[in-house]
Amino acid sequence: MYFHFASLTVMAIQILTNLVQNCGKPVTCKIRILETKDKTLELVKMIESTGVRALAVHCRTKDMRSSERAQWEILSDIVEAVRTIPIIANGDVWCFDDIDKVKKLTNVSSVMIARGAQTNPSVFRMEGFLRYEEVVSAYLKKCVDTDNPYQNAKYTLLEMYTESKHTKAPEYKLMSQAKSLRELCSIFGLGSYLDEQQAVQCTRVKTAIPATTSTPPQNENGNCGITNPGGCKCRRMESEGEQVLYRSPHVVFA
Numbered sequence: 001m002y003f004h005f006a007s008l009t010v011m012a013i014q015i016l017t018n019l020v021q022n023c024g025k026p027v028t029c030k031i032r033i034l035e036t037k038d039k040t041l042e043l044v045k046m047i048e049s050t051g052v053r054a055l056a057v058h059c060r061t062k063d064m065r066s067s068e069r070a071q072w073e074i075l076s077d078i079v080e081a082v083r084t085i086p087i088i089a090n091g092d093v094w095c096f097d098d099i100d101k102v103k104k105l106t107n108v109s110s111v112m113i114a115r116g117a118q119t120n121p122s123v124f125r126m127e128g129f130l131r132y133e134e135v136v137s138a139y140l141k142k143c144v145d146t147d148n149p150y151q152n153a154k155y156t157l158l159e160m161y162t163e164s165k166h167t168k169a170p171e172y173k174l175m176s177q178a179k180s181l182r183e184l185c186s187i188f189g190l191g192s193y194l195d196e197q198q199a200v201q202c203t204r205v206k207t208a209i210p211a212t213t214s215t216p217p218q219n220e221n222g223n224c225g226i227t228n229p230g231g232c233k234c235r236r237m238e239s240e241g242e243q244v245l246y247r248s249p250h251v252v253f254a
C-alpha cells in the first residue's frame, strides 16, 4: 500500500498520541532523519508534542545504507529544537569513546548502540573492549544460562564474526553448520558447562513445578498447551520408565 509522506506523519503522530494517553506506561519513540533538516525538525517537534518521554534519532534517512556515515551533525539542531525531552543519538557508535564524542559534539543526553553492541557487547565497558574470545564465550554462556534457542545464538554469533570481519576464523565455518546449542558449545569447549547448567535448570524446574501430565496438553487450536523459553513447544524434561513427563517452566494456556 502506498502512503503519502504527510499522511504517514499524521498516522505516526496519532499512534504516539494514542499510546501516550492510553497505554499507562512511559512511551518513547525512535525515528530516522528525513531528507531535509527542516522536515526533520518539524517532525521532532510534532513528536515532542505528543507527550513521549524520550526521542531516539537514527542519523540516517530511510534510503541511506548502513555503510554510509551517520549524520550526527543534525543532532545539535534537534537538541536545540526539542527542549522538554531527552534526545538519544543512534548510528555509528562503535566504541566507548564514541559515546563521549557524540555527546560533546551534539549535547544529546544519551546514546543508543545497536550494531556496535552486536559486534562486540563489551563496547559498554569504560575500560575498553575485552578480547574477542572472551566476549564470544561469555555470550554463549549466557545463551546456555537462559536456554536461548540455538538458532538465535547462532545468528548472533555469526553476526559478531561477520561485522568484525572474523569470518576467516576456523570456528566460523563450524558455527555456520551447527544445529544445536550443544554443537555451538562444543566448538568453544563449553560442552561440560552446558551439561552442568542443564542439570541445574532441570532440577529447578522439577522443584518448582510438579509434573502434571504424561502427554503434552493441547489447547483448543490443537497446539501444544505449554510455552517455554523456546517458544510454543512442549518440553520433555525427563523420562520415567515408559512414561514421559512434561513440565512447563512458563505459562500454561487457559
Ligand SMILES: *[C@@H]1O[C@H](CO)[C@@H](O)[C@H](O)[C@H]1NC(C)=O
Pocket (backbone or CB within 6 Å): 076, 104, 105, 106, 107
Ligand atoms: C551544548 O550546550 C551548551 C550549554 O547549553 C552550549 O554552550 C553549547 O553551545 C552546546 N553545544 C552544541 C554543539 O550545541
